[in-house]
Amino acid sequence: MATDRRTAILEAAARTLTRRGVRGLRVDELAAEAGVSTALVYYHFKDRSGLLRRTLEFLTDRARQYTAGQNGAAAPADPRVLLELALLGGLPDTPGVPDTPGVPDDSTAWSELRAGAVFEPELRAALAEAGAARVREVTGLLARVRPAAGPTELSSSAERLTALREGLDARRLGGVLHPRHARALMREAIGVEIAHLSRAVRPNQPVQPTQPTQPVDASTPPPQFD
Amino acid sequence: MATDRRTAILEAAARTLTRRGVRGLRVDELAAEAGVSTALVYYHFKDRSGLLRRTLEFLTDRARQYTAGQNGAAAPADPRVLLELALLGGLPDTPGVPDTPGVPDDSTAWSELRAGAVFEPELRAALAEAGAARVREVTGLLARVRPAAGPTELSSSAERLTALREGLDARRLGGVLHPRHARALMREAIGVEIAHLSRAVRPNQPVQPTQPTQPVDASTPPPQFD
């Protein structure tokens, strides 16, 4: 599978990241998993955080690869189906086990990297790019489902859907939310956002204003939500 | 402020957690911050993960306290405003600085604890309870805004909104999303969900089906989204 050792290390890093998280990632454990010495890891990646950064890029490439393969062969499918596949894909019933054989489940690794980026600024750039790519992908699919919607509304919806997906992932991986329920909530959210985009171009139904009218930064003390 | 040392340690732990994260939390650093010795920390909290668990409970109490104070004095406000305060509160323009003086910003700490729970199962129970409490709070407020909506729809909307808030927090804290934009997206999401709840009880507007019709577990290979 891995042509050279460098790639083998990155694959092992991705697996170990899923299994132990950023915090639990031990260089010697991943080296053993890759079948190499720890020294070789440092030779190729300078230090631990360099390895982490490269692993993130490796996962980005892998994600792109599967997404591309998806849009290729069985191409002209219903955009709504593609959208659901894009947002529900990798939401397995049992964490660690991919919902489709052959496609690795990297959601744990991504979740960890996102959390790790809060205190490791050198991860941010790569993470931001990966996040932006996903938003672009979802925006594009939404545009195919609702061509009449404006670009701002489309990208806002895409941002909400991807952020929701990430929030659901965190809850699910933390054992707080059942995977099936996460899936159901995500699927509903897609419907809700699509309905919203429909209304956005047909203003003849004055249901509820999307933008709230009253300011929020009132002088009343806000609750400590988080 | 802190009547006894134990509380002082917990307050220091919360602050240090915000500043360094779960991974970066050093027992001696927090002890110094609390003005006590490391030994005393171990005396009161057995070990590091015990301290983490108690800190989570401490933060839960603190959140409840502020939420309660909110619903108290200036009570009978517009439920929509209360809802926005509940979901937008603690979304400051600059992380670490509370959007309201006197109310500590614990969003970083919560985000860290959620991520930490993935690989520290002993945190899960307390975390799940805190999450459920927030969902209940939001469900209650939504019910006041849309009394005609069914309980299932209300709690699903609440779950989506809280999970979205958490996802936005993660992105914002990772430096990937501008705080103002996070706020705007969250505010819009509230409008979108309320509109959805309105439609749920007025089926005379056949806009778009909330529940998608086609199954997702097709045999086509899904993309590797995450």
Next chain:
DNA sequence: GTCTATAACGGGATAGAC
């Protein structure tokens, strides 16, 4: 490029006095 061996150190945890 890859290994073995080891240096160097950070930080969790405890012993024992007060």
Next chain:
DNA sequence: GTCTATCCCGTTATAGAC
């Protein structure tokens, strides 16, 4: 209950041979 002092283990990272 609280402190000082210290142990000691796990982990990162490097030196140097092949």
